[in-house]
Amino acid sequence: MNSRKQALDKANTLIEALPWLSRFHGKTVVVKYGGNAMTDPALRERFVENIVFLRYAGLRPVVVHGGGPQINAHLDRLGVSSTFAAGLRVTTPETMDVVRMVLVGQVNRDIVGLINAHGPFAVGISGEDAHLFTAERKSAWVDGAPVDLGRVGEVVDVQPGVVRTLLDDGRIPVVSSVARSDEGVFNVNADTAAAALAVSIDASKLVVLTDVEGLYADYPACEELISRLTAGELEAMLPELSSGMVPKMEACLQAVCGGVPQAHVLDGRTPHSMLLEIFTNEGIGTMVVAEAEEPTEPVDIFEGE
Numbered sequence: 343m344n345s346r347k348q349a350l351d352k353a354n355t356l357i358e359a360l361p362w363l364s365r366f367h368g369k370t371v372v373v374k375y376g377g378n379a380m381t382d383p384a385l386r387e388r389f390v391e392n393i394v395f396l397r398y399a400g401l402r403p404v405v406v407h408g409g410g411p412q413i414n415a416h417l418d419r420l421g422v423s424s425t426f427a428a429g430l431r432v433t434t435p436e437t438m439d440v441v442r443m444v445l446v447g448q449v450n451r452d453i454v455g456l457i458n459a460h461g462p463f464a465v466g467i468s469g470e471d472a473h474l475f476t477a478e479r480k481s482a483w484v485d486g487a488p489v490d491l492g493r494v495g496e497v498v499d500v501q502p503g504v505v506r507t508l509l510d511d512g513r514i515p516v517v518s519s520v521a522r523s524d525e526g527v528f529n530v531n532a533d534t535a536a537a538a539l540a541v542s543i544d545a546s547k548l549v550v551l552t553d554v555e556g557l558y559a560d561y562p563a564c565e566e567l568i569s570r571l572t573a574g575e576l577e578a579m580l581p582e583l584s585s586g587m588v589p590k591m592e593a594c595l596q597a598v599c600g601g602v603p604q605a606h607v608l609d610g611r612t613p614h615s616m617l618l619e620i621f622t623n624e625g626i627g628t629m630v631v632a633e634a635e636e637p638t639e640p641v642d643i644f645e646g647e
């Protein structure tokens with residue numbers, strides 16, 4: 343009896359997802375997978391299951407990954423110190439070699455391998471491949487003074503053909519956030535790279551997975567989570583934000599201003615946070631929308647029957 347009830351509950355849960363499945367079928371979702379959200383092997387497996395689920399559910403997921411902590415660990419092993427300014431790694435030519443090796447040669451390969459344990463879906467690419475990302479040197483100011491970030495790039499051009507081709511072939515592109523430039527290879531923050539890609543492929547959503555519930559209004563007390571904010575409200579908050587949240591929220595702003603209807607910051611430590619966000623009305627994390635009000639309810643596919 344009990345197991346029959348459990349089975350019915352499972353069936354009901356599946357049916358509740360139907361309107362959301364209908365709404366997002368065939369839609370492209372760019373997921374930024376942050377290095378902090380990858381450190382726990384069990385959560386990594388949940389992430390991979392979620393991505394593969396999206397693919398089987400008829401969405402077109404694209405993964406853009408970071409790897410900040412993994413780069414730090416490798417630099418530590420080599421005895422190379424590294425500093426951050428405005429949430430970005432000051433990148434010397436020597437550091438750039440390590441960034442590229444860790445992101446393209448290690449983190450990308452690990453994610454591709456984990457996804458492909460579920461089927462021949464993932465294809466790893468670097469932002470350098472087929473001119474996917476072209477960058478120019480990024481300028482930054484800290485406390486009103488200019489800071490030389492070295493080989494840190496700002497994406498100035500995206501050629502998303504390679505990503506579209508992979509998606510059309512039913513694959514899951516897994517993209518490392520390095521870019522080509524006239525001056526050599528550049529280090530691009532993965533949030534920024536994900537936003538640029540989301541805009542260029544007309545994604546329906548940008549999802550940024552990290553290690554906090556979302557954007558707090560009262561950081562570091564972390565008692566007041568902002569569940570929804572418009573591009574205008576976010577723009578006004580940006581000068582007050584600190585550390586890793588700066589590139590993340592700038593990326594959300596860039597995405598919605600570039601035509602992506604919704605950008606979300608979700609907690610990668612919560613199992614299945616992506617499925618909860620996409621297929622339920624739970625309203626987890628922080629959602630950024632353009633000025634206009636977005637419907638939060640799914641389209642009623644049975645309307646008129």
Ligand SMILES: Nc1ncnc2c1ncn2[C@@H]1O[C@H](COP(=O)(O)OP(=O)(O)O)[C@@H](O)[C@H]1O
Pocket residue numbers: 376377378379408410411551552553554556557558559560561583584585586587
């Ligand atoms: N207002 C804020 N709300 C939430 N987190 C914040 C805020 N300001 C700074 N942070 C910090 O930003 C961190 C996330 O950025 P980061 O460490 O770069 O993550 P990731 O590796 O996922 O890109 C959080 O762990 C938190 O410590």
Ligand SMILES: CC(=O)N[C@@H](CCC(=O)OP(=O)(O)O)C(=O)O
Pocket residue numbers: 375376377378407408409410411413429430431441494495519529530531532533
């Ligand atoms: C310029 C810059 O800061 N690049 C990042 C690239 C990796 C990244 O963005 O990783 P997370 O998403 O895990 O933070 C870095 O060197 O750490």
